[in-house]
Amino acid sequence: MSGGHARIILINDVRTLDPVVLGNAFTVGALVGNALYGTLLRADETGVVRSSMTESFTTTDGGATFTLKLRPGLVFSDGTPLNAEAVRFNWDRAKDPTTGSTARAEASLITSSEVVDATTLSVSLASPSPKYAESILTSTLNWIASPAALRAGREAFDARPIGAGPFTLRSWTRNSTLELTRNPRYWDQPRPYLASLTLRAVPDATQRLNTVVTGGADLAIESSPVNLGKARDAGLTTAVMPLSGGTLIALNSRRPPFDDIRARRALALALDMDDLNLAVYNGAAEPATTLFTKSSPFYSDTVLRRTDRPAAQRLFDELAAAGKPLTFTYTNVPTSENRLTAENVQAQLSRFRNVKVEIRTIEVAELAALRTTHDFDAATSTAIFIDPEPRLATVFAGNSLANLSGVADPDLDRALRTGASASSEADRRAAYGTVQRQLADLVPAVFLMRTTPGAVAHARVSGLKQYGLGSLLPDQLWMND
16 A cells, blocks of 8 residues: 555646645645645545644634644654644744735734644634634645745745655656655654655646546546546546535726626626536536535525626616726636636627627736735636635635625625624524625626536545545555556
8 A cells, every 4th residue: 555656637837835825725736735734634525624733723712712732743844843833933924915825814814823832822813713724724724834944935945845744845847847755754654655746737628637548647636527527437536525606707896897886797697607618618517506505504596696698788888888888807827727718708798799808817826916916807716615614704705815806795794704603503594695695796706617626546546535625635645556
């Protein structure tokens, strides 16, 4: 079971190995972060939070404060201790806007922290959040790096990242491959089972699957429902984590043209998700018609959007008559699915008068900067989750630093707070019913498709396990031959 080498394909390349910049979701840097830094927390297939490098993360006051207890004896790959002070340093650093942190919104909920002893950290939150553990395991707060290595600066850190994960960096050829080797100091022996990993990014979905099918790779992170279906047909092993929410187009309500609700509603009414599904996914995806999947305890049949082209045209004409014909730029990233989505949106809108869209493509690493600069009209994004707290508040609360759309609505914020703090499922269900209705009415974003956080692998690869937002765990993998 132990030993062996795995060649793994990622969807997007990483630009740095700094843990606060890597994104802990399947399409970005999740596997890299899990490999180099391990995990403080994990979650099982049902979304229940479990300990990993922690012994516990608990609250006794309804989520106003939490106590994190680390396992004793944790060390970084250079032999220095991973202690409570290291966790505090990393979490404080995640708040710093100069770092480019993708977890700034989650980290900023912590107003103060106290190192109680070497393995214990106490934190206080800005407002009670009983499910704050979800904020950790779905973000880069789950990854702790050596403070000394981080203080050396990003260039030095990228050359020699020091974490406590199952693997360490052997070499990194930018825009090519990451070579990782087993960390003999990893806390969870005999894991990792594999001796080494080679990671490289292939944004094109067809090329990604073909590389695995033809034996050029052992495993690929996968986002395409088309590829997942083809992989099953080809006899490959697949893993998928079903999530509520979905991909979306965030509409920047801070500035024209989408500060006008008529523009947001017109766009939502104009787009046909069956058309988009066919063009991008050969009809294999599931449109995100409702906020929650039917298996969620918070499911409601409230429809987030509907297609009504005559109504859309009336709004486009109304905007033009007011001297505001809808012209906007759609910012996306260079994966094949995102490119095809943007092209289909552009093609669908070309059927209407008084609307024009241009496509702007940026690197995935640049998306996080939009949360600070707000320099976009419409942008590709996601709101995906098992439990809606904290993800929905992170994406749509008026005071959230990760609120890309800029929506700020008192009723929506009140419902999000109730959903976060209510102790009964009935109260939470009622609150999230209000959230769904407000999102449908305000249209801060156009929801597109359910995501399929997945992986495909040859039969010789076993141990495909995910947590959070489809984050694959490399310490669980092993080769059968």
